[in-house]
Amino acid sequence: MSRAKPAKTGGIEGLGRAIRRLRRQQGRTLEETAKASGYTKSLLSKIENGRVVPPIATLVRLARALGTSVASLVQDDGGASAAFDPGSAAGKAVQTEKGYFVFPFGGGYGNKKMQPFLFIARKGELKMDQLSHEGEEFIYVLKGAMTFHVGSVAYRLASGDALYFNALEEHHVEPLTKEVRYLDVFV
Amino acid sequence: MSRAKPAKTGGIEGLGRAIRRLRRQQGRTLEETAKASGYTKSLLSKIENGRVVPPIATLVRLARALGTSVASLVQDDGGASAAFDPGSAAGKAVQTEKGYFVFPFGGGYGNKKMQPFLFIARKGELKMDQLSHEGEEFIYVLKGAMTFHVGSVAYRLASGDALYFNALEEHHVEPLTKEVRYLDVFV
DNA sequence: GAGTGTTATTCAACTTGGTTGATTTGTCAA
DNA sequence: TTGACAAATCAACCAAGTTGAATAACACTC
Incomplete structure (x- = not known):
C-alpha cells in the first residue's frame, strides 16, 4: 500500500483542480501545456496535485497558456454538485393532490440532466394516471x-x-397493496 | 508518420466502442478487465479498436467480465425498456481486481441515456481512483x-x-470503514 | 552584505494505461 | 494432410503522468 502523499494544502484550495479540469477540457497534455507556459510537465503535475503552490507570477503564465484569467482559476467554483439528506435539508416532504408523497432531491441547482425523486406511499395512496412524457x-x-x-x-x-x-x-x-418506497430518476 | 491501420470494419459496427465505454464507466483498466475475462490486454485493446472481431465465445466471456449480456453489447440500438432483478437476471455480480462489486443494470450502451449501477462493497474493499469523466x-x-x-x-x-x-x-x-451499498446513476 | 531556511523548479527515472508488430494457435475448407 | 486465415499471445514500444533527489531562487535574520 503506498503512502497518501503530503498533498500540500498550502494555498488556494482547489486551484490545481481547476487547472487540471480546464486543461483536460481543452484536451491538452501536461507536457504540451507546460511547454506552452514555459515550465516543465513535472511542475505542472505538482501544481495540479496541490503538491506545490505557485507564486502569482507563475500562475499568470499558466493562466495565459490556458487562455484564461488568474481570477477564474482562483475562484473555486465548486462546480455543480450538491448533497441531500432527504430526511432533513433539501428533501422536504410534499403531499400532492392525488395523495402520494414526493421527496424531490433537486432543490436548487438548475441545469441538471437527471431529476431524481424519492417516492414514499402508503397502501392505497398511490394512484397515478396513465402517464407518458418525453425522456427516460x-x-x-x-x-x-x-x-x-x-x-x-x-x-x-x-x-x-x-x-x-x-x-x-x-x-x-397499480393501486398499492402495501406500503412502497422507491427511487425514480427521470432524464 | 505511422500507418493508419486497417481498422477492420468486419463485424458489428460499434461493438468495440460499446465495450470501451462500459469498461471506462466502471473505471477499470484494459489489463484488469482482460484478466477478469481470461484474455490479454493486447487482445482487448484490439477488440475495442475494431482491429479484431471476437467470436461469440469470446464475447460471452467479455460480457460476463463486464457484468452485462452479449446482446446489450451487440445491440447498437437498444432503447426499449427492461426490468431487472439484480438478484438474478441481468444483474450479475462481478468482482473486479480492486475488490468492488458491480451490478450493472444494463442501461447505457445503445440508446439509453442513463447508466445505473448498484455497488456493493465490503469494508475496505472499495478503492476507486480519482475519477473524472463527461456527464453527471x-x-x-x-x-x-x-x-x-x-x-x-x-x-x-x-x-x-x-x-x-x-x-x-x-x-x-474514501476507503470504507464499513460495508456500503449504493446506487449510482450516470448520464 | 553573508548565512540560513524555505519553497519553487528542473531533471531523470519510474509507473501505468494503452498500442502495435511479429509470432503462435486454432479452425475450417479443400 | 495441407493451406489459408483470423484470433490470441508475447514482448517491445509509446505516451501521459508521477515522484524523489538535486538545484535555483527567494525571503528572512544577523
Whole structure:
C-alpha cells in the first residue's frame, strides 16, 4: 500500500483542480501545456496535485497558456454538485393532490440532466394516471412491492428490483397493496 | 508518420466502442478487465479498436467480465425498456481486481441515456481512483455509509443520503470503514 | 552584505494505461 | 494432410503522468 502523499494544502484550495479540469477540457497534455507556459510537465503535475503552490507570477503564465484569467482559476467554483439528506435539508416532504408523497432531491441547482425523486406511499395512496412524457425513467424499489405497467407489460417489482423504460411509453402503477418506497430518476 | 491501420470494419459496427465505454464507466483498466475475462490486454485493446472481431465465445466471456449480456453489447440500438432483478437476471455480480462489486443494470450502451449501477462493497474493499469523466452522476446510499469526495469537498453519506454532481469534477470514495451499498446513476 | 531556511523548479527515472508488430494457435475448407 | 486465415499471445514500444533527489531562487535574520 503506498503512502497518501503530503498533498500540500498550502494555498488556494482547489486551484490545481481547476487547472487540471480546464486543461483536460481543452484536451491538452501536461507536457504540451507546460511547454506552452514555459515550465516543465513535472511542475505542472505538482501544481495540479496541490503538491506545490505557485507564486502569482507563475500562475499568470499558466493562466495565459490556458487562455484564461488568474481570477477564474482562483475562484473555486465548486462546480455543480450538491448533497441531500432527504430526511432533513433539501428533501422536504410534499403531499400532492392525488395523495402520494414526493421527496424531490433537486432543490436548487438548475441545469441538471437527471431529476431524481424519492417516492414514499402508503397502501392505497398511490394512484397515478396513465402517464407518458418525453425522456427516460429509471426506477429502483427500496422497500415494499408494486406492479408497474409499461406499455402492455406488467412488471411485478419488489424491494431491490429495478426498471428502465422509455417514458414515452404509457406507464403507471397499480393501486398499492402495501406500503412502497422507491427511487425514480427521470432524464 | 505511422500507418493508419486497417481498422477492420468486419463485424458489428460499434461493438468495440460499446465495450470501451462500459469498461471506462466502471473505471477499470484494459489489463484488469482482460484478466477478469481470461484474455490479454493486447487482445482487448484490439477488440475495442475494431482491429479484431471476437467470436461469440469470446464475447460471452467479455460480457460476463463486464457484468452485462452479449446482446446489450451487440445491440447498437437498444432503447426499449427492461426490468431487472439484480438478484438474478441481468444483474450479475462481478468482482473486479480492486475488490468492488458491480451490478450493472444494463442501461447505457445503445440508446439509453442513463447508466445505473448498484455497488456493493465490503469494508475496505472499495478503492476507486480519482475519477473524472463527461456527464453527471447521481448517488443514493442504500445501506452503510461512506465519505465521498467531489472536487475539494468531502461528503459524509449515510443510508438514505443522496448526492448529485458533475462528473467532470474529480470524485472518489474514501476507503470504507464499513460495508456500503449504493446506487449510482450516470448520464 | 553573508548565512540560513524555505519553497519553487528542473531533471531523470519510474509507473501505468494503452498500442502495435511479429509470432503462435486454432479452425475450417479443400 | 495441407493451406489459408483470423484470433490470441508475447514482448517491445509509446505516451501521459508521477515522484524523489538535486538545484535555483527567494525571503528572512544577523
